[in-house]
Amino acid sequence: MASSNGSSKLVIKITASCFVLALAVILFAPASPSLGGPAVAYAQTTNDVNQNLEQVAAETPLQNAGLITIVGRVIKIFIGILGVIALIIVLYAGFIYMTSGGDQEKVMTAKKWLINGVIGLAIIFSAYSITVFIFNLFTDNEYQLAGGPQYQTAGLTGGAYGISGGAFGNIIQNHFPKPEQTGVPRNTMILVTFKTPILPDSVIDITENVCPDSLDPKTLCGAIKKDAFRVFRCADMIAEAFEKPEGKTCASVPFFDIAEGNACKADAECKGGLCSNGVCTDNKLVSGYGIITEDHKTIIFNPYGDLNQHLGDANNDVPYIVYLTPAIKKDSDPKQTIFSKAYPDYKWRFTTSIFLDLTPPTVSSVVPAKVPTPPGYPLKVSEQTGCKCKKGEEIGCSKVDCDGYVYLNQAIYVNFNEPVIPPLTQTQNCNAGDSDNEAQLVSEKVVMTKDAEGKDVLCQNNHVPGGWKVGINQYKTVQFVAKTKCAGGATNSCGEPAFCLPEKTDLTGKVLAAKILTGTIGLPGTGIMDLAGNSLDGNANGKTEGPGTLDAKQDEAAALDNFLWTFATGNALDLTGPAVIKLEPNNATGDLGNLDTIIKAFFTEYLDADSVDTQVELIGRESDGKDFKSWFDANLGSTVLTEMVDGKPVVVGEEVDMTQVAITHGSFGKYNEGDKFLPIYTPIMKSGIKDSRQNCFSPMKEDPGANVDKSNCAQNNKAGQSCCPNSGFMLNPVPNPVGEDASECAMPDIKK
Incomplete structure (x- = not known):
């Protein structure tokens, strides 16, 4: 009896110890939302090493897994082993009982083993439930240990994934279609404008005669280089990235590059395509020709280059991804990528409609x-x-x-x-x-x-x-x-x-x-x-x-x-330069309801469109203390045009408002109880913003008669200094020359 009781207690101790060990692993793991699965791996971060590792990982067939995901898989294995042990104990108790032959001592022993085995199973099931509960607290996500890769939302309206990073606004000046734009006509061209000139030969192959005869012979035109400018359907990406693509949509998965165009040694490496001359080919990448503007800043990509062939489908909306790779080089230094360590590439999504424009x-x-x-x-x-x-x-x-x-x-x-x-x-x-x-x-x-x-x-x-x-x-x-x-x-x-x-x-x-x-x-x-x-x-x-x-x-x-x-x-x-007369939202506005709100600044006179595109910045700090790294796009504003129809105003279009700066951007972060910092964002109107007669904006020239916050801008600013319109933001005391890239506004030390 003593031996039997000792064995039973030993089983309970082993089960309980494993349970405590599993909880300890969870409780001492870094409990940060940034330790999620693949979606977070593709969110923009400030860690250059992580970004480069993620880029390499995206080009492999292996999937990323965060620390919590790995811990969950280890715990799943331990719980499975304990379940098998508990089942063996129950079977052993049944064997003793069946072979007892009426011996009361063996019957009592079997009952005790059976009771302890059931208690062990109860502890194991409780451990599973508690583990899932704790994981849900850490990940803010419905986590299932028994499931496949788990994903978290990353800041797009409707809970989709934001794949467009801060290269748009810092390196890229404009592109069309816009990030996550829907209803795009099937016969659209795709345009990208960089802030500095690019090397044409890194994007187009001018030796391929695929361009219209109507172009001037001096115009730079050629077949698009697919290693630099990659356009493909989301459906093709999903089919390659997941063994079971059923039920997955473009808005619910992170970005993966597709195999076509990558180096290969065998067909198997091309995931269904062919390895031809050491390169994967399967016609998933959209071909066509590209035109480079005279200033070498804008790429005009005509998909397929054929009037009778278009993007999308005549019966269904089709999501696409555009991936601009580090193969795009600087015009001033052909060995240097146009991108940077902080922003090593750029990708965005758009969706075509069933219509032609x-x-x-x-x-x-x-x-x-x-x-x-x-x-x-x-x-x-x-x-x-x-x-x-x-x-x-x-x-x-x-x-x-x-x-x-x-x-x-x-x-x-x-x-x-x-x-x-x-x-x-x-x-x-x-x-x-x-x-x-x-x-x-x-x-x-x-x-x-x-x-x-x-x-x-x-x-x-x-x-x-x-x-x-x-x-x-x-x-x-x-x-x-x-x-x-x-x-x-x-x-x-x-x-x-x-x-x-x-x-x-x-x-x-x-x-x-x-x-x-x-x-x-x-x-x-x-x-x-x-x-x-x-x-x-x-x-x-x-x-x-x-x-x-x-x-x-x-x-x-x-x-x-x-x-x-x-x-x-x-x-x-x-x-004489222009003056600010109004800001939307107002300076130091808190509890911003719409995290995608368009930021606006209104001036006294017409503005220069080129300077608005290049002399506005958007910086910020998220609730975890990290820099705002999403995209932003500054342009002239617009005024909605209406006509009276049957006594009611009807919107008939919009007109450019040249007195207004309008900044669209990736979604801002939301403050939650327990966050370390209040999220705070700063639109910077640099003094390089000019009016239509090429005069620079000077912060001290705000209209004295207007009811507008002075935005903490000093009244003795000189040309070359910028206004930092947020409470607590101060000007750099050293004047920067007009047009300098470096930001002049520091983040304030505002706690929650």
């Missing part, structure tokens, strides 16, 4: 304004809002000078109602080659320019020397800036030389419609088209008529779909 784009507005002729220019100053004009006291808030003419240092802007393919030729050299540019600015008389030695020379034609900036404001705006320095060495509010249009001259802006290939579709490189290839509807009559005359003096109808407008310059300069 066959509606041509239109011009929504231009600056300087198009006005009826007659009366034309000069405009009546009384019609300009917010301007109390006195000669010699230009205050920079009016759209024209005090005589009603356009300021000499005015930049030219063309805004469209939807994204368009940027003009491929951007430089206007006032020579014979300018006459077929997709966008032009022409003077009524031949103007002077500077030669290579800086001497004045007469232009070969009437085109104003300067250049068009593209890839800005979500591809809805193009802008022209003259390259002739203003007389007298005038400088703008940034301390830079001011550049001027010809003085006291009638100027004509010309935006060409593309030559028609078929239906609404235009020929690339011959004029303005939207991202579906529809040629510009310059007269906004709802028809695609193609280009007409470029002579603004002829009847306007003769221009057909070319958009022409004329304005007149005076002899005055505006050298």
Whole structure:
């Protein structure tokens, strides 16, 4: 009996010890939400080593597992072993009982073994339940030890995974479609604009003759290089990444690269594809041609390059992934990737609809304004809002000078109602080659320019020397800036030389419609088209008529779909910068309800679209103390247009609002009880933001009459310093030169 009792107690002690050991492993494991499964492995972090390891892991068939997942699997094995031991004990008790032959001592022994075995099973089942409960507390997720890989949400509306990181906003200036955009037409092109020039040969193969004959021979065009610019269906990614893809969707799984294009030695390494010449091929990557703009910053990718072949499906919405790899190189250093250690690559998702876009784009507005002729220019100053004009006291808030003419240092802007393919030729050299540019600015008389030695020379034609900036404001705006320095060495509010249009001259802006290939579709490189290839509807009559005359003096109808407008310059300069009059949300706003809210700043006058794209930052700190590493995109704002229908306002579209900065971004974090820090985010309006006459924003010039927080900006700021609009944020006391990359705003030490 003593031996039997000792054995029973030993079994209970072993079972209890294993249970305590399992709990100890859990309780002393780092209890951080960041130790999750694959989804968290692909969330953007500040750890460069982790990012590089994750990138390698994504290219292998093995799946990532966090520490808690590994601990769970170990505990699962231990609990399984204990269950087997308990079952053996019960069977042993039954064997003793069946062979007791009526011996009461053996019967009592069997009963005790059976009771202890049942107690052991109860402890094991309790251990399982408690373990699952504790794991749910740590992971904020419904965890199942018996299941496969477990996933956590990562900040997208609807609980999907955010795969777009901070390369968008820090390295990438614009791209289309946008992150997680849905309803994208099947015949869309894909555009990406970088903040610095890229090496064309790293993205396209110009030796492959796959480009339209309509392109200028000098245009850089070639087959897209699939090791650098990878586009594929989410369904193909899921099929490769998971043995059991059933029930998994693009919004519920992390990012994995697909095998096609990777090095291989056998077909088996290609996961269903073929290993041809040491490279996996299975036609899952979308082919096509790419065009590089003149400034080497924008890639225009035409999927398949065929009018009869499109993305998606005519019957179902189809999610896609675009993966930009480190194979994209810097133009200035062909050995260096365009990405960085902090942001080693970039990927995003979008979803195509079942529709094709066959509606041509239109011009929504231009600056300087198009006005009826007659009366034309000069405009009546009384019609300009917010301007109390006195000669010699230009205050920079009016759209024209005090005589009603356009300021000499005015930049030219063309805004469209939807994204368009940027003009491929951007430089206007006032020579014979300018006459077929997709966008032009022409003077009524031949103007002077500077030669290579800086001497004045007469232009070969009437085109104003300067250049068009593209890839800005979500591809809805193009802008022209003259390259002739203003007389007298005038400088703008940034301390830079001011550049001027010809003085006291009638100027004509010309935006060409593309030559028609078929239906609404235009020929690339011959004029303005939207991202579906529809040629510009310059007269906004709802028809695609193609280009007409470029002579603004002829009847306007003769221009057909070319958009022409004329304005007149005076002899005055505006050298005063813009001022902030309103912020949304207000400075130091707490408990922000919508974590995806668009951040807005309102200014006193029209802003320069290119500077808004490049001179706005968004920094922040999450509740775990880590930096905000999601994407952000700063553009000009927009105003919703409505018309009265049956006595009720009906939205009919939107128009670019050039007085507004609008920042979209990845979802902000939410504070939960027990978090170490309050999440806090800081939009930075750098002094490099300019108005439409190229004058820098100066924080101390906020409108004194407006009811607006002063944003803790010092009142003695000089050009080159930035305003950091958040309570507790201070300016760097050392002025940074305009355009410097480094952030000037430090994070405040705000505890919960």
